[in-house]
Amino acid sequence: MVxxxxxxxxxxxxxxxxxxxxDALVSTREATTLAKQFAALSDPxxxxxxxxxxxxxxxxVCACDLVEPAGxxxxxxxxxxxxxxxxxxxxxxxxxxNNWYAAVPAALESLRAALSxx
Amino acid sequence: MVxxxxxxxxxxxxxxxxxxxxDALVSTREATTLAKQFAALSDPxxxxxxxxxxxxxxxxVCACDLVEPAGxxxxxxxxxxxxxxxxxxxxxxxxxxNNWYAAVPAALESLRAALSxx
DNA sequence: CAGGTCTATCGATGGCTGTCAATGTTAATA
DNA sequence: TATTAACATTGACAGCCATCGATAGACCTG
Numbered sequence: 605m606v607x608x609x610x611x612x613x614x615x616x617x618x619x620x621x622x623x624x625x626x627d628a629l630v631s632t633r634e635a636t637t638l639a640k641q642f643a644a645l646s647d648p649x650x651x652x653x654x655x656x657x658x659x660x661x662x663x664x665v666c667a668c669d670l671v672e673p674a675g676x677x678x679x680x681x682x683x684x685x686x687x688x689x690x691x692x693x694x695x696x697x698x699x700x701x702n703n704w705y706a707a708v709p710a711a712l713e714s715l716r717a718a719l720s721x722x
Numbered sequence: 723m724v725x726x727x728x729x730x731x732x733x734x735x736x737x738x739x740x741x742x743x744x745d746a747l748v749s750t751r752e753a754t755t756l757a758k759q760f761a762a763l764s765d766p767x768x769x770x771x772x773x774x775x776x777x778x779x780x781x782x783v784c785a786c787d788l789v790e791p792a793g794x795x796x797x798x799x800x801x802x803x804x805x806x807x808x809x810x811x812x813x814x815x816x817x818x819x820n821n822w823y824a825a826v827p828a829a830l831e832s833l834r835a836a837l838s839x840x
Numbered sequence: 841c842a843g844g845t846c847t848a849t850c851g852a853t854g855g856c857t858g859t860c861a862a863t864g865t866t867a868a869t870a
Numbered sequence: 871t872a873t874t875a876a877c878a879t880t881g882a883c884a885g886c887c888a889t890c891g892a893t894a895g896a897c898c899t900g
Contacts, residue, residue: 635766643764648753
């Protein structure tokens with residue numbers, strides 16, 4: 605956790621994927637999309653990683669600073685970050701040797717919308 | 723899907739379990755609780771089951787009416803309903819031979835809160 | 841009581857997943 | 871170029887999970 609550069613900008617917005625669960629009947633396709641996103645949140649290590657990143661005052665966190673607080677090995681943390689990124693909840697940007705991760709607020713908002721009424 | 727009785731009342735409210743992910747750092751214990759709840763939503767069949775139940779005009783659905791639309795065997799549907807019930811997202815009530823399932827709006831609201839900012 | 845219906849449970853199975861050690865890859869530095 | 875640091879990928883393994891057929895239990899009806 606040595607050579608750092610600048611944090612990255614806030615990522616672009618993500619459109620809501622599906623109709624709200626409590627608003628209308630969810631199609632099989634929509635259900636599959638939603639299930640994948642919720643699956644990304646179905647691990648306590650990933651929840652904590654996302655929490656750390658989303659609450660960072662700079663808006664982005666170097667991967668090197670996530671290994672120790674996560675309490676897992678470096679490959680395992682890298683794996684979890686990849687899952688969160690592929691679910692659209694995180695973006696990553698390489699800056700020199702470091703990899704900076706930022707949350708995607710719109711993606712969380714999209715999931716919130718799926719749990720809402722109307 | 724024959725012998726039916728009356729639907730059940732709306733279930734009691736569920737208190738929010740954890741601090742919002744985007745509001746403060748989530749502890750390991752909170753992360754585990756949240757992860758379990760999100761895991762209940764990490765399957766497309768369960769998403770659709772929850773959607774069907776939460777959108778029912780009567781507020782409750784007989785399990786017998788969920789097997790065919792779920793597209794899974796009766797034991798599989800029973801298993802998924804159990805997962806949703808144990809996650810606090812559904813309640814069940816036996817009425818004669820039938821088992822009626824109802825959504826727990828406060829539980830969904832609790833998950834929404836975990837994804838909110840502030 | 842006998843028979844039928846609804847639902848949960850059991851046992852088995854194939855696939856997925858979290859984890860780590862080892863290795864590969866990329867980039868900065870001497 | 872050689873070395874070091876940061877990070878991803880691979881391979882392996884154990885545990886979990888979705889699924890179904892078979893079965894059991896509960897309940898109504900005749």
